Amino acid sequence: MLNQEQVRQFQDKGYVVLADLFSTDSMQALQDEAATIVDEFDANSTRAVFSTQDQSKSRDDYFLSSGDKIRCFFEEDAFASNGQLKQHKALSINKIGHALHTLNPVFRDFSHSATISQLARDLGLLRPQIHQSMYIFKQPKIGGVIRWHQDASYFYTDPITVLTFWFALEDATIENGCIQIDDSGQTYPLKEQFKRYQDDSTELVQLDTRPWPADEQALPLEVKRGTLIVFNGLLPHFSAPNLSHKSRHAFTLHMTCASSVYARENWLQAKPSPL
Numbered sequence: 001m002l003n004q005e006q007v008r009q010f011q012d013k014g015y016v017v018l019a020d021l022f023s024t025d026s027m028q029a030l031q032d033e034a035a036t037i038v039d040e041f042d043a044n045s046t047r048a049v050f051s052t053q054d055q056s057k058s059r060d061d062y063f064l065s066s067g068d069k070i071r072c073f074f075e076e077d078a079f080a081s082n083g084q085l086k087q088h089k090a091l092s093i094n095k096i097g098h099a100l101h102t103l104n105p106v107f108r109d110f111s112h113s114a115t116i117s118q119l120a121r122d123l124g125l126l127r128p129q130i131h132q133s134m135y136i137f138k139q140p141k142i143g144g145v146i147r148w149h150q151d152a153s154y155f156y157t158d159p160i161t162v163l164t165f166w167f168a169l170e171d172a173t174i175e176n177g178c179i180q181i182d183d184s185g186q187t188y189p190l191k192e193q194f195k196r197y198q199d200d201s202t203e204l205v206q207l208d209t210r211p212w213p214a215d216e217q218a219l220p221l222e223v224k225r226g227t228l229i230v231f232n233g234l235l236p237h238f239s240a241p242n243l244s245h246k247s248r249h250a251f252t253l254h255m256t257c258a259s260s261v262y263a264r265e266n267w268l269q270a271k272p273s274p275l
């Protein structure tokens with residue numbers, strides 16, 4: 001599936017960009033399905049969870065119990081001070097997570113396709129298994145910032161094997177908050193580990209004090225609809241807020257190799273789905 005140059009780029013830089021891998025129709029099918037999920041979502045059912053700052057406990061519970069469910073999460077800035085949505089529900093959702101790949105037939109078929117399975121193997125996962133799926137909206141005007149991080153902080157395995165598959169369902173540009181990466185080719189140590197303890201408290205543990213790259217040094221990956229970006233768990237990346245009028249829909253999968261040991265402290269403990 002991948003040529004030698006693409007595999008080498010992945011090994012050297014920690015990421016690979018596969019332009020125009022998917023058709024417009026296949027991207028549209030995922031967008032249509034996400035729109036249906038949002039349409040059927042009762043915004044009032046979880047509004048209280050998100051509408052005030054002091055309800056972080058119920059907000060955490062909503063998140064921490066979502067590993068084997070399909071749940072909608074609001075944007076931070078979706079609500080006015082009176083608790084009402086500032087814009088239509090469909091323009092207020094930050095993401096849908098985290099088990100679209102097992103519970104929704106459209107996303108399940110896409111996620112388990114022969115193309116994705118082969119790519120995972122080409123990129124070094126001998127026994128790929130999917131842990132998490134997310135549909136990310138990056139809404140116009142309110143799509144929030146995602147700070148610098150490494151995905152292995154959230155999918156820690158020994159050895160580190162997590163791969164992120166990032167599918168551009170719409171054109172991603174600097175203006176609408178495309179993903180930005182460290183392109184230096186340096187291997188960063190794992191800087192943080194997000195741990196979930198027995199009592200469901202969580203902690204972002206600092207493992208290494210090396211600073212994140214400067215924002216100005218990041219490489220923005222401006223990609224067209226239908227492009228797939230794959231990157232490894234140590235690649236630092238972030239995305240700026242979407243201040244534009246255009247959304248930036250993306251679908252993501254996080255997978256590891258079943259031969260690596262998945263940490264008990266990872267927040268997501270749902271049974272992985274073999275590819």
Ligand code: FE2
Nearest residue numbers: 149150151237
């Ligand atoms: Fe990430």
